[in-house]
Amino acid sequence: MAEIELEYLGTTAAAAPPKPLGPKRARRLGFSYLLPLVIPLVLLVLWELLSRRGLVRPTILPAPSAIGATARELVASGELIHHLLVSLWRVTKGVTLGAGFGLVAGLVVGLNPWAERAVSLITGVLRPIPIIAWVPVLILWMGIDEGSKITVIAIGSFWPVLLNVVHGIRNTDRKILEVAKVFQKSRATLLFKVVLPAALPSIFTGMRIGIGIAWMSVVGAELIAASAGVGYLIMYARELSQADVMLVGVVSIGVTGLAIDFLIRRLERRLLRWNANLQ
Amino acid sequence: MQTEEGKSLVIDRLDKQFSVASDVVQALSEVSLVARPGEFISIVGASGCGKSTLLRIVAGLETATAGEVRLGERPIRNPGLERGMVFQEARLLPWMTVWDNIAFGCRAETPNAERRELVEQHLELVGLKGFEKAYPHQLSGGMQQRVSIARALMNRPEVLLLDEPFGALDAMTRITMQQEVLRIWETERTTMILVTHDIDEAIYLGDRVVVMSSRPGTIRRVVPVPLPRPRDRSAYEFVQIRKEIYAEFFEDVQRPFAYAI
Numbered sequence A: 001m002a003e004i005e006l007e008y009l010g011t012t013a014a015a016a017p018p019k020p021l022g023p024k025r026a027r028r029l030g031f032s033y034l035l036p037l038v039i040p041l042v043l044l045v046l047w048e049l050l051s052r053r054g055l056v057r058p059t060i061l062p063a064p065s066a067i068g069a070t071a072r073e074l075v076a077s078g079e080l081i082h083h084l085l086v087s088l089w090r091v092t093k094g095v096t097l098g099a100g101f102g103l104v105a106g107l108v109v110g111l112n113p114w115a116e117r118a119v120s121l122i123t124g125v126l127r128p129i130p131i132i133a134w135v136p137v138l139i140l141w142m143g144i145d146e147g148s149k150i151t152v153i154a155i156g157s158f159w160p161v162l163l164n165v166v167h168g169i170r171n172t173d174r175k176i177l178e179v180a181k182v183f184q185k186s187r188a189t190l191l192f193k194v195v196l197p198a199a200l201p202s203i204f205t206g207m208r209i210g211i212g213i214a215w216m217s218v219v220g221a222e223l224i225a226a227s228a229g230v231g232y233l234i235m236y237a238r239e240l241s242q243a244d245v246m247l248v249g250v251v252s253i254g255v256t257g258l259a260i261d262f263l264i265r266r267l268e269r270r271l272l273r274w275n276a277n278l279q
Numbered sequence B: 001m002q003t004e005e006g007k008s009l010v011i012d013r014l015d016k017q018f019s020v021a022s023d024v025v026q027a028l029s030e031v032s033l034v035a036r037p038g039e040f041i042s043i044v045g046a047s048g049c050g051k052s053t054l055l056r057i058v059a060g061l062e063t064a065t066a067g068e069v070r071l072g073e074r075p076i077r078n079p080g081l082e083r084g085m086v087f088q089e090a091r092l093l094p095w096m097t098v099w100d101n102i103a104f105g106c107r108a109e110t111p112n113a114e115r116r117e118l119v120e121q122h123l124e125l126v127g128l129k130g131f132e133k134a135y136p137h138q139l140s141g142g143m144q145q146r147v148s149i150a151r152a153l154m155n156r157p158e159v160l161l162l163d164e165p166f167g168a169l170d171a172m173t174r175i176t177m178q179q180e181v182l183r184i185w186e187t188e189r190t191t192m193i194l195v196t197h198d199i200d201e202a203i204y205l206g207d208r209v210v211v212m213s214s215r216p217g218t219i220r221r222v223v224p225v226p227l228p229r230p231r232d233r234s235a236y237e238f239v240q241i242r243k244e245i246y247a248e249f250f251e252d253v254q255r256p257f258a259y260a261i
Ligand SMILES: Nc1ncnc2c1ncn2[C@@H]1O[C@H](COP(=O)(O)OP(=O)(O)OP(=O)(O)O)[C@@H](O)[C@H]1O
Pocket: B018, B019, B020, B025, B026, B027, B045, B046, B047, B048, B049, B050, B051, B052, B053, B054, B088
């Protein structure tokens, strides 16, 4: 009986050894990793062929091989990495600020229904404003250096974190709240052992969306006013009509965004091991 | 009725109405029952007759429309640690391991060493040694329910309310758990109120079996079980009592409107 029951523990039980990679399983795994690559590869080959035949003008859309060569150059010279790091550092600062405030505000609003009513009108008006609309305003207020860009990012990541924290807290299973009531748990226990863990998946969702938006808004802010960063790299390349550099910049934004999302998901899966939906 | 051993649980003419859409559902009507300190009461009744509602009012999770519940002299209005509850569903905290879920039943002031020992003891009691690090989603329904039982037993309440606690268990585990509950009841003299669908279980465990009928939920009969423990499920007297209780249900079925459902 004990052995049958251990089956339920799956991979987390120390007793269950990892399954050896049989040929069938390996093939299936390989297939699931390769599948997302098929369509991009086909497109790239097509694009390359069209470029070689001279059907696409290289000053507008360089061939993938040319873009690849430029990318290698920019990486080797450290230029691309430098701009990416500048942007990432801005995102880090902005997200810390925005997500931090979002978390605190979300807790206050989520735990006090009156607080939600009190701020409902303000949030209702502020929330739909696109981040890019803030950029000129913030430049007027704070100048064109770091402050305005970081504030833009902070605003961008604030809302999704706020909304998801409130949502997570509100959606705490009433049945589990009743259990806490029956066992007469203190307010602190209720908050830290019940409400926050219950809201954690939602908080993570908010963080993921927030960081995604932050990454998009930093590039937006840099396009308008900056002397470093990926956005600046793209703008500057446009002035010099370097389509290949521009495209390297654009693609690197996407790749970095994907990498960030991947890392957050990894962290999420680690911290939310209890969540059957993630397994 | 405050004696030295404990307090009676007095359920005094409870009424409970729910409003569903624009309708009013009479879940309980004029339900009265007195559980002596240390008494074991089983409640049986058709699905939807208000058993869970009754337990929830006693637990202090629901307020009655009329009437009241008292423990000793004190009216019950809120949950309290002197009343424990095993819910119909396991209701474990999904982010806590089995160990932490059981420890959740502990009083806040219990020192750590004692807490560890208690959890250890209760893990063993419900047969889940070796699973302390598992999360609820890694357990079967019956295992989850056993964790929930262990959690409720942790702080040894005066009154333990059990809402179909063994529903999800297999026959063997069920009998073991019944015996464990009896053992705990005998050593701790807890007042037990057990809701069950299993008439045998009701008779095996209870000093009295309360038969409820539905719409509105009322107490139809209270059948005493004057048999010494441990009880033999196939003894003549046991079977007689079972027949008596079955008869109550049968009457229900033979009423014409019951066919209409
Ligand atoms: N929160 C609620 N809102 C509205 N109606 C409710 C609520 N809780 C219970 N009821 C109604 O009260 C009646 C009794 O429900 P209850 O859960 O007490 O039944 P039960 O005897 O425990 O049934 P079961 O054996 O299926 O668990 C049902 O008709 C149900 O629809």
